[in-house]
Every structure is written in C-alpha cells, then in structure tokens.
Amino acid sequence: MKKSKGTLILHGIFWAFIILIIALDVFFDSQVKSVKHFLLSLVLFGIINISLFYINYLILIPQLIKKRKKYFLYMLAFVLLLGAAALIKTVVAVLNPKDMMDYIMEGKPKTLQADQYFFAQLFLCGFFLVSSCLIKFAADWFSNERIQRNLESERREMELQFLKSQLNPHFLFNSLNNIYSLAYQKSDKTADAIMKLSEIMRYMIYESNTPTVALSKEVDYLT
Numbered sequence: 001m002k003k004s005k006g007t008l009i010l011h012g013i014f015w016a017f018i019i020l021i022i023a024l025d026v027f028f029d030s031q032v033k034s035v036k037h038f039l040l041s042l043v044l045f046g047i048i049n050i051s052l053f054y055i056n057y058l059i060l061i062p063q064l065i066k067k068r069k070k071y072f073l074y075m076l077a078f079v080l081l082l083g084a085a086a087l088i089k090t091v092v093a094v095l096n097p098k099d100m101m102d103y104i105m106e107g108k109p110k111t112l113q114a115d116q117y118f119f120a121q122l123f124l125c126g127f128f129l130v131s132s133c134l135i136k137f138a139a140d141w142f143s144n145e146r147i148q149r150n151l152e153s154e155r156r157e158m159e160l161q162f163l164k165s166q167l168n169p170h171f172l173f174n175s176l177n178n179i180y181s182l183a184y185q186k187s188d189k190t191a192d193a194i195m196k197l198s199e200i201m202r203y204m205i206y207e208s209n210t211p212t213v214a215l216s217k218e219v220d221y222l223t
Helices: 005-028 035-067 071-095 114-184 190-207 215-222
Strands: 102-105 108-111
Touching (some): 035 071, 035 114, 071 114, 114 190
16 A cells, blocks of 8 residues: 655654764764674664664554454464564574674673573563554554545545536526526527526536635636
C-alpha cells in the first residue's frame, strides 16, 4: 500500500531524531573509538535496529494484530524478536570486547559484563520495537481519518447530486410553463425566456458537474 504523506513525515521525523542522537553521541564522546567499533555499532547494529523496527511495523502488527487479532501470539513474537536481537548484539560484543565492551569511566578503563551489555541492548531494542508500534498506530489513525474525510466528502457530493437531480426538473418544468404562458400571450419576453432556459440547460450539462463552480455562476443559475 502506498504510504500517505503523513506517514512518511512520521518516519522521517523518527529517523532524523535517531541520526541526531547518534551524531551528538559521537561528537561529545571523549573516548577514541576504533573503526571496527563504528562498523559494528553503527552499521551492523544499525541494520539490526532498522530490521526490528520494520519487521514489527510491516509484518507483526499488520498480520497478528490488525488482520488476525492474535494478541498473545503477537506478544510472544515481540518478546522472541526482542531477545534474539539483544542476544545477537551481545554475542558480537563478547567476540569483540575491546571494541564493544571496554570503556573509560573517571579516567579508569572498565569492561561491561555480558549480562550488563545484554540488558542494555534489551532496552535499546525495546525502544525501536515500541517506537514502531507507536508510529504504526499513529499512521493508521491518520489514514483512517483521511479515509473518513474522503467518505464524508463523497457522501455530501452524492447528496448534492441527488438534490440537483430533484431540483433541476423542477426548474426546467417551471421554465417551460413560463415560456408556454408567455408564448400563449404572445409576450415580447418569450425570446428572453427561451434564452434563459438555454443558459440553464447549458449550466446543467456542462458546468454543474465540475469539481468547483464560480459563485457568480451559481447566483446566475438561481436567479
């Protein structure tokens, strides 16, 4: 399904916020990081975070919640996906402790324990999953609102067309009766009345069905 402009804006704002946080972290971090650290934390972990977001956004929520209403199954998939992502990140970090788990605090070198790193990644992965839920529900709300507005507009248009279909014969028959009366009386106004009727018919056939009609034309039609 084609994304609406509102949905694209929501995604753009979210990812711009993430990029800003990463940029600020890199800029203000006084500890020198290795190239390997950036490749693992930004590229590999970035791919994992983006995958988490869109697996939940495009697959889990639409299929398990919106379509099938399987809430328990969704929660199970949510937890398994969260745990698997955090575990993969932790394994990568444990295999590369110098680049991923060593840090400096108060001038002293320290090393994160595996369980500490795992729980930190659980929180981070959970952030992306929960964010995808919030954005998905917000996007669906905006979409539903747009659909409702379109349906309401179509309903009003149908009512307007129905009203015109009822009113137009009334005006036409009145005009014909007036022309007949004028012709019977041999009035000089007969030609003007016929011209007025032709203008009404032209308006009905060629102009009244356009999306927008000038107010002056509507006034001329009614008068």
